[in-house]
Amino acid sequence: MKRLFLCAVLVLAAHPVWAQSPASPKDIVQRLYKPYLDDPRAERTDTPGSMDAVLAQASKSLAKAIQSEFDCQTREEGVCNVDFDILINAQDWSLKKFAIAEKSRSGGKAVVVASFDNMGPMGVRFTFIQEGGTWKIDEMEGGEPKGSKFTVGWRLTEMLEPTAE
Template sequence: MLDADRACEKRTQGICALDFDIIIDGQDWDLSGFGLEAETAGDTATVTARFSNMGPRVLAYHFTRTGGRWLIDDLVILKDEAAAADHPWSLKDTLAAEYGPTARKHR
């Protein structure tokens, strides 16, 4: 789905589903106070990143092991100005809504 978003940006010469850098949770950056916590369970793992980027951020990177490789399955923003623990933002859900099989094909 990330490939579909990149193709959309190339085709339209503009912003499509993602309008920010998902790794730093922003368009601009001034990173500080960085820390990581990791949990694994079989073929899944979650790495929680806590840092400040013009405000406090908490992001959970969800991984799955496939074919002996760890791949990112989802990125969930748990805390920033727009997301909170009671209303997290999911990369997977956002891209599925835009490019999944039941998405509106408007781009």
């Protein structure tokens, strides 16, 4: 009996994925905002690195666009196309009234909206797709949620398009 128990423990330890279900789109968004919610004050100098955090959860196409932005920043030694924190839709933050809502999920796509007050009502809409059996962020849009509507101010993929030199 001890041997059977030990074998079961070793099998589960070798396959930690079995112990936890894949992250839902809402879980992924919650994790992205955790550093901001843990310390919601504005004017920090140690920003969480929202593009890095999103890159880790991005679809192949969005990851390629983000990497191009990073390459541009290295080449230009500064800002290229994005000069604000995409998760808070601003440069500074003092988040209040934070909420996350999954708006839809069907056919391998999902939409999640994070809404908050950051010196005014704001939000970020995340569009997810399934890639390789996991949820990946394929688009982000910043704007203002108004009831069931969302007024889009920017789309990440449009901002990350290469600029002509």
